[in-house]
Amino acid sequence: MSVLVYTENWKGTFRKSTFEAVSYARKTAKLLETDVVALSIGDVSDDELGKLANYGASKILSARGIEKGDSQVAANLFAEHAADTTLIVFASTYTSKMIAPRLAAKLKMGMVSNVVALPSSITPITVSRKAFSGKAIEKVVIHSEQGIISLAPNAFGLVECGGDCNIDEISPSEKGSVTIEGEEIASGKISLTEAEVIVSAGRGLKGPENWGMVEELAELLGAATACSKPVADIGWRPHGEHVGQTGKAVAPNLYVAIGISGAIQHLAGVNSSKVMVAINTDAEAPFFKAADYGIVGDAFEVVPRLIEEIKKVKN
Amino acid sequence: MNIVVCISSVPDTTSKINFLDNGSTFDSNGIQFVINPYDEFGLTKAMMLKERIGGNVTVITVGDVAVEPVIRKALAIGADQAVRINTNPKDSYSTATEIAKYLSENPADLIIAGRESIDYNGGAVGGMVAEILSLPFVNACNGLEVEGSTAKMSREIDGGKENLSANLPLVIGGQKGLVEESDLRIPNMRGIMQARSKPLQVVEPSNTDCLTNSEHFEKPAEKSACRFVESGNEAELVQLLQEEAKVI
Ligand SMILES: Cc1cc2nc3c(=O)[nH]c(=O)nc-3n(C[C@H](O)[C@H](O)[C@H](O)COP(=O)(O)OP(=O)(O)OC[C@H]3O[C@@H](n4cnc5c(N)ncnc54)[C@H](O)[C@@H]3O)c2cc1C
Ligand SMILES: Nc1ncnc2c1ncn2[C@@H]1O[C@H](COP(=O)(O)O)[C@@H](O)[C@H]1O
Numbered sequence: 170m171s172v173l174v175y176t177e178n179w180k181g182t183f184r185k186s187t188f189e190a191v192s193y194a195r196k197t198a199k200l201l202e203t204d205v206v207a208l209s210i211g212d213v214s215d216d217e218l219g220k221l222a223n224y225g226a227s228k229i230l231s232a233r234g235i236e237k238g239d240s241q242v243a244a245n246l247f248a249e250h251a252a253d254t255t256l257i258v259f260a261s262t263y264t265s266k267m268i269a270p271r272l273a274a275k276l277k278m279g280m281v282s283n284v285v286a287l288p289s290s291i292t293p294i295t296v297s298r299k300a301f302s303g304k305a306i307e308k309v310v311i312h313s314e315q316g317i318i319s320l321a322p323n324a325f326g327l328v329e330c331g332g333d334c335n336i337d338e339i340s341p342s343e344k345g346s347v348t349i350e351g352e353e354i355a356s357g358k359i360s361l362t363e364a365e366v367i368v369s370a371g372r373g374l375k376g377p378e379n380w381g382m383v384e385e386l387a388e389l390l391g392a393a394t395a396c397s398k399p400v401a402d403i404g405w406r407p408h409g410e411h412v413g414q415t416g417k418a419v420a421p422n423l424y425v426a427i428g429i430s431g432a433i434q435h436l437a438g439v440n441s442s443k444v445m446v447a448i449n450t451d452a453e454a455p456f457f458k459a460a461d462y463g464i465v466g467d468a469f470e471v472v473p474r475l476i477e478e479i480k481k482v483k484n
Numbered sequence: 485m486n487i488v489v490c491i492s493s494v495p496d497t498t499s500k501i502n503f504l505d506n507g508s509t510f511d512s513n514g515i516q517f518v519i520n521p522y523d524e525f526g527l528t529k530a531m532m533l534k535e536r537i538g539g540n541v542t543v544i545t546v547g548d549v550a551v552e553p554v555i556r557k558a559l560a561i562g563a564d565q566a567v568r569i570n571t572n573p574k575d576s577y578s579t580a581t582e583i584a585k586y587l588s589e590n591p592a593d594l595i596i597a598g599r600e601s602i603d604y605n606g607g608a609v610g611g612m613v614a615e616i617l618s619l620p621f622v623n624a625c626n627g628l629e630v631e632g633s634t635a636k637m638s639r640e641i642d643g644g645k646e647n648l649s650a651n652l653p654l655v656i657g658g659q660k661g662l663v664e665e666s667d668l669r670i671p672n673m674r675g676i677m678q679a680r681s682k683p684l685q686v687v688e689p690s691n692t693d694c695l696t697n698s699e700h701f702e703k704p705a706e707k708s709a710c711r712f713v714e715s716g717n718e719a720e721l722v723q724l725l726q727e728e729a730k731v732i
Contacts, residue, residue, distance in 0.1 A: 179642070238639070238646055240611065240621050263641050266599075266657075267623040270611030274580060279695030282607050300605055300701065304501040308699040346620045347650040354644035362642065366732070390732060402665050408626075409640070414497050414602055415521045415660070423731040434497045440704075444729045446721070447710070457710045462724060466715025474718040479732070482722055 172198040173251060174258040175265060176207040176221055176229075177237065183217060185327065185363050188224045190260040192328040193287070193320060195225025200291050201255055206230065207334075208247060210237040215336060222334035224327065229336045237264050239345035244271035246341045251276060251315070256294065259319040261362060269319050279311035285324040294318075302414045302437035321441070322362040323420040355409065364393035366423045369412060369439075371397035373428020373449065373468060377405035382472045383427060389479050395419065397429050413438035428468045431456025448472065485539035485630070485652075487530045488592040489563065490583060490609065492520040492573075492601040493547055493554040507700035510603075517554050522598025526658035528667050530596055531562045533630060539593075540564050544586060546579045548572050552684070559679035560671035566682070571689035574697075576604075580612030581692040587617060594635070595655040599624050607657070614655035622648060626661025 174194035176187050194205045207226040209218060212233050221229055232246055247268065251257060257272065259265035261283075273280035283298040285306065294316045300307040361367065368387040374380065380394075387394045394410060401411035412419050414437035424442035428449060429435060436459050439445070447460035448471050457463045464471050495501070495515045502511040519527065530541045543558040544567040545551055555566045567586060573579040587595065597610030607623075614621030626645060627638035633652050638645045640659065656662075671679070713721045725732045 184642075238641075238648060240614075240623070241618075244615065263624050263639065266607050267611060267621060267639075270576070270580075270608040271615040271621060273608065273695070274577060274612035274615035277577070277695060280576065280608055281696060283605055295699070301495075301501045301603055302605065303704070305503070305701045305703055307701050310697045310699055311695065312697060313695045347622070347648050350647040350649060352641060352644055352646040354641075360642045408661060409644075411660075423725065423729070437497070444725070444731045446725070457712075459707060460710045461707070461729065462721060463710045463712050464715050464718070464721060465712065471715055471718065474716070475721065478718045478722045481719075482726065 170201065170203045170255050171206045171253055172201065172203060172256045172258060173206050173208060173247070173254040174226070175260070175268065176209045176226070177260065177262055177264055178209060178211055178213045178217070181211070181213050181217060183220060184360070186260040186262060186322070188327050189325050190258050190320060191221055191224035191226050193325050194258040195330065196287055196328065197256060197258070198225070200288060203255065204228070208232070208250060210235055210243055210246065218336055219334065222332045223329050225330050225332060226334050227332065229334050230339045231336055232339050232341060235341055236345070236349045238349045239347045240267040240271050241347070242341050242343060242345040243268045244275055245343050246339070247272050248275050249342065250339065255315055257317045259317070261320050261322040265319055269317055273317050276315065277313060278315045278317050279313045280317040280319070281309045281311065282319040283321045284318050285321050299441065303418065303440045304437065321420065322418065355407070359393040361393045361395055361410070361412065361417050361419055364419070364421050366390045366392035367395050367419055367421045368392045368425045368427070369395035369397070369429060370400070370427040371429030372399050380406070382476065386425070386472060386476050389476060389483065397435055426456055426460070427472060429456055430454050431459055485533065485537055485594065486542070486592040487533060487539060487594045487596065488542045488544055488587065489523065489527045489530050490595070490597040490613070491523045491527070491543050491545045491555065491558055492598065493517045493545060493551040494520045494601055494603040497521070497602065501703070503701045507702055510701070517551070519554055519558060520598050520601045522600065522659050524668060525660055525662045526596035526598055527558055527561060527563065528663045528669060529628060529658065531669070532663065532667070537630065542567060542592070544583060545569070546571060546573050546582050555684065556679050557671060559682045559684070560675040561669050562675065564682065566684040567687060568684060569687050569689050571691070575694040576606045576608035577612060577695045578692045580609045580616060582689055583609070584613045584616035585690055586687060587613070591653065593652045594630070595653065597655065597657050599657045599659040610655055610657035620650040620654040621657070622650070622654070623657035625656040625658050628656060628662055
């Protein structure tokens with residue numbers, strides 16, 4: 170028996186969410202008294218694969234030369250190597266969200282997504298997940314003997330443990346049905362769902378020309394930038410930055426909301442942040458009911474001063 | 485072209501969420517139900533495809549009679565017919581199995597689900613339907629064009645998008661980008677009148693097994709009150725974030 174974990178790479182490199190999934194798999198494997206097997210799809214060097222051992226993978230199945238974007242091929246590949254598995258773990262990534270449900274239906278494994286904690290019981294496997302856009306925590310029991318868990322973003326953290334691993338090359342037995350024609354990546358940006366700090370701004374900023382200070386603050390904090398829905402709808406910012414109930418759900422350690430009123434749909438996507446700061450001219454803005462820290466004031470004065478103060482402590 | 489749009493009926497986004505019986509059931513008292521926003525993008529895309537290349541749009545939902553107003557709204561927006569599988573959804577797998585069973589008897593060229601339902605947030609039904617029917621599946625699909633029997637698509641990936649193509653039939657999990665916010669349609673009087681006489685077929689479920697079971701719901705702990713810092717005292721905020729919250 171083992172815990173199998175999908176270790177996704179982006180152009181040959183793992184990200185924090187990958188190591189987080191392995192960390193989760195290892196803790197769960199301990200509960201189940203078994204080992205962690207990682208499955209990697211695409212071209213990843215042995216050096217990079219070796220990093221997975223540090224989080225607890227003792228064996229790595231590496232399928233080079235295939236595209237992770239073809240969910241059928243990927244799910245088949247998992248199915249071929251899942252016979253010996255009690256649990257399969259996925260991180261919260263777009264590709265995981267294509268593969269995991271397919272695999273669940275293929276192997277008739279109960280699947281729980283958006284999971285926020287280690288299983289509270291292993292016979293049967295019982296886990297807590299976020300539901301209703303973070304407005305509730307749901308406890309779910311998996312009935313099938315084998316199960317699939319996909320994690321909520323940033324819910325678990327990294328646990329290093331050191332260790333060694335073996336790498337086995339594997340290849341799929343079937344051809345795919347989807348042709349991948351290429352990708353367009355916004356370069357050099359920190360991914361929103363993985364960011365530890367997010368600086369986000371809303372309609373209070375008046376126009377796209379005023380985002381300079383938002384980007385400067387984000388850069389100082391090593392943060393990703395986000396925005397409210399109307400800001401993306403009017404085209405002040407790219408759609409990929411829209412957070413909330415109908416945009417991305419994020420869970421950074423720090424979320425700074427500038428000129429965002431704090432509508433219930435916005436909060437639904439950000440309320441899992443560990444600490445929230447609101448900057449708003451209106452003391453009655455609903456965001457202050459959700460925020461941990463607040464400044465009632467004009468963003469055009471507060472943000473530049475905040476930037477200066479952060480520069481001071483960073484130097 | 486036969487297009488089927490899977491519609492999940494969900495609490496309006498402004499709803500306050502409460503539970504009954506020690507957290508075992510969702511309290512739907514006073515809740516306004518709407519078409520899941522992701523499914524609304526999909527439905528609008530289906531209408532636009534039909535207008536361009538012709539065809540038929542069916543909306544399908546798994547739910548009891550209480551979801552009919554939502555399905556009527558989908559008909560008022562323009563779907564040609566509706567199918568309701570008469571059972572309360574229990575888990576993603578049984579819901580997907582019911583939908584897939586209907587589709588295996590009534591094949592479609594394009595099956596549009598949403599990326600996720602905003603109540604259960606499972607993000608699972610679309611992918612499961614695709615697997616049960618052995619069809620290609622593209623999730624978080626934010627662009628779709630159909631040329632003959634091929635679909636050209638894009639999907640959101642972490643930090644950008646990926647372009648893909650596949651032959652019909654296939655399943656997508658749709659989201660914004662499929663159509664824009666401004667393309668969404670509000671039913672007009674004529675649409676609402678017509679919807680009343682459009683076919684709404686009720687299909688009895690095959691009562692498939694569940695693989696998971698929801699034990700109970702809990703609301704997350706209330707946040708403590710906001711700590712205000714005077715405008716002008718940004719240094720204090722920085723200090724609090726460093727020393728108290730330890731997040732920078
Ligand atoms: C079905 C549905 C789904 C939705 N999904 C989402 C979603 O996913 N995400 C989302 O964000 N919204 C969503 N919304 C929209 C949501 O209801 C709000 O309309 C939106 O979040 C408001 O954006 P905002 O806070 O930027 O703008 P506003 O509500 O206009 O707020 C601007 C704020 O800026 C403040 N302000 C003005 N000037 C300044 C200044 N100089 N300095 C500081 N503060 C200033 C104002 O006091 C105000 O509080 C959804 C709505 C619906 C109906
Ligand atoms: N009860 C249902 N009836 C019809 N379609 C559904 C139902 N539940 C979910 N779906 C479809 O599956 C998508 C993903 O839902 P979920 O897996 O619940 O997050 C939704 O956007 C719908 O398109």
